[in-house]
Amino acid sequence: MTTPLPHQNEAFKPTHDIPDQVAQHAIELLMDWQTQAAPNTWDRILDWRREHPDHERAWQKIEVTYKHFSALSPASTELARHTLNSSQQTRRRTVKMLTLLCVGVGGGLLLSQQPVHTTQQAYHQTDTGEQLTLELTNGSLVQLNSRTIIQLEHNLEDIQIRLLQGEIFIRTAGLDTSTPRLPLFITTQQGQLTPVGTEFNVRQLTTTTEVSVLAGQVLLLSGPITQPHVIPTGHVITFSKDQLLEQRPIHPSDAAWTQGMLIAEGMPLRQFINELSVHHLGMIRLDPVLDSLRVSGSYPIDDTHNVLESLSYSLPIQLKHISRYWISLHPSKHFKK
Incomplete structure (x- = not known):
């Protein structure tokens, strides 16, 4: 006698979180099925889904989530084939990644209990x-x-x-x-x-x-x-x-801007000016002869004019204010090529 699969609504009842081990096994079966790893893969999946309501809930939800992931990454089928042909350590690591995408860290499946109505x-x-x-x-x-x-x-x-x-x-x-x-x-x-x-x-x-x-x-x-x-x-x-x-x-x-700072350690002056320009209202023009100079230090990005003034004291450069929004940097008399 064949045991029927649980009704879909029963599988989606929010009774409790699906165990991570169950979700991971569902992903492994899905990958086996997608790559046709064995001729009887679908029969094994059906048998596993009938064993426990959690199995059926995991299969339904991860199948939907994996379809969503496939739409985001067209290489998903190739990923499955590569994983099956890789070492056991690589397979376990990749399956764990996919489980994290579908399940999160120790907290049950991420997929909503209700269908999507609005975006x-x-x-x-x-x-x-x-x-x-x-x-x-x-x-x-x-x-x-x-x-x-x-x-x-x-x-x-x-x-x-x-x-x-x-x-x-x-x-x-x-x-x-x-x-x-x-x-x-x-x-x-x-x-x-x-x-x-x-x-x-x-x-x-x-x-x-x-x-x-x-x-x-x-x-x-x-x-x-x-x-x-x-x-x-x-x-x-x-x-x-x-x-x-x-x-x-x-x-x-790399993320100093989140603290309101621009940090440089031997940064080429042109690169520094490019970084500073993101926060500067107006244009900063740099004479090409100054490209050999380098900048070090921590500078607040909320006062770019003050930063430029400080550079004129630490480097052999001088500032020329062409207009309110245009500053030009030129070599000072102390500059040596």
Whole structure:
């Protein structure tokens, strides 16, 4: 006699959280099925789903969540095949990543108990010299740097941030928060990210994205990769649409703007002026002969005029105020090539 599968409404009853081990096993079965690892995979899945109501609830919810993840990352099928053909350690690590995406850390499945009815969308922008902090519906905080534009979209399934220009710092909500722990996705021109309990900085550059992780981990889901790439605590990566360009240890300067500072250690003067210009209302022109100079120190970004004046005392440069909004930097009489 064949035991029928539980009714779908029964599977979605919010009686208790689904154990992480059950959710992880559901993901493993889903990957086996997607890659056709064995001819009887679907029979094994049906048998497992009939064993316990938690199994059926886990299967239904993770199947929906994984479909959502697949839409976000077209390489998901290739990821499954790669995982099955990899070592046991690699397989366990990748399955754990996917479980974190669907389940979170020790707290039951993230998928909403109700179908999605509405999607709310808004644009947020900061002007030169401005910063803005937003609290998301899942309790996370997003801080926008100067000259930053984001598109924020949220519904009952997840929260999406599209970084259109500039730089943002994100602090995800703690596990003890009472707000719903909806998954968070950040999209730039080069790829898509999701945090795993973390504090991190995302910067949209001209042709690349730079991600700095101060705490926790961030997963690069799509972009120049064929499987999710972990960015651990204390690391910075820069990537284009086609490749991972750089990975280095984090530096205090990487998110110093959140503390109102610009930190430089032997930074080329032109790079320093470019960084300062993000917070300066007007134009700063640098004479090319000064490109060999370097800057060190900590500078407050809320008074760029004072920063420029201080440079004229520490470096062989002089300032010329062409107009209220145009400052030009030239070599002083003490400058030596």
